[in-house]
Amino acid sequence: MKKIKFKCWVEEDGEKFYGPGPHELIRKIQKEGSLSKAAGQMNMSYKKAWDLVQRLNNHSEEPWVVLKKGGQHGGGAEITPHAIKAVQEYEKLPEKNRGGARASE
Numbered sequence: 001m002k003k004i005k006f007k008c009w010v011e012e013d014g015e016k017f018y019g020p021g022p023h024e025l026i027r028k029i030q031k032e033g034s035l036s037k038a039a040g041q042m043n044m045s046y047k048k049a050w051d052l053v054q055r056l057n058n059h060s061e062e063p064w065v066v067l068k069k070g071g072q073h074g075g076g077a078e079i080t081p082h083a084i085k086a087v088q089e090y091e092k093l094p095e096k097n098r099g100g101a102r103a104s105e
Contacts, residue, residue: 008093017059018090022052026079026087029065035077
């Protein structure tokens, strides 16, 4: 059986800023409530994860991730309702594609 697979990303002015990697990072931040934990689970440096979050926030009208500064209980990260909606729409893309193209056998 043949399958159609594709990768999708969002870019602005030729610069990719959302795709499979940032999507996974956002999902892990949502689950963990921490940028450093999410980065660690992806074997990604904190700096790279921070840069991805900054790129997402800078390319959007509304922030995707809000970082909380450390304190007595430490810091954390939270994804915004805007990010939740974008993530949900991104996850629907493969479903939308299934109805359109079909592989011939």
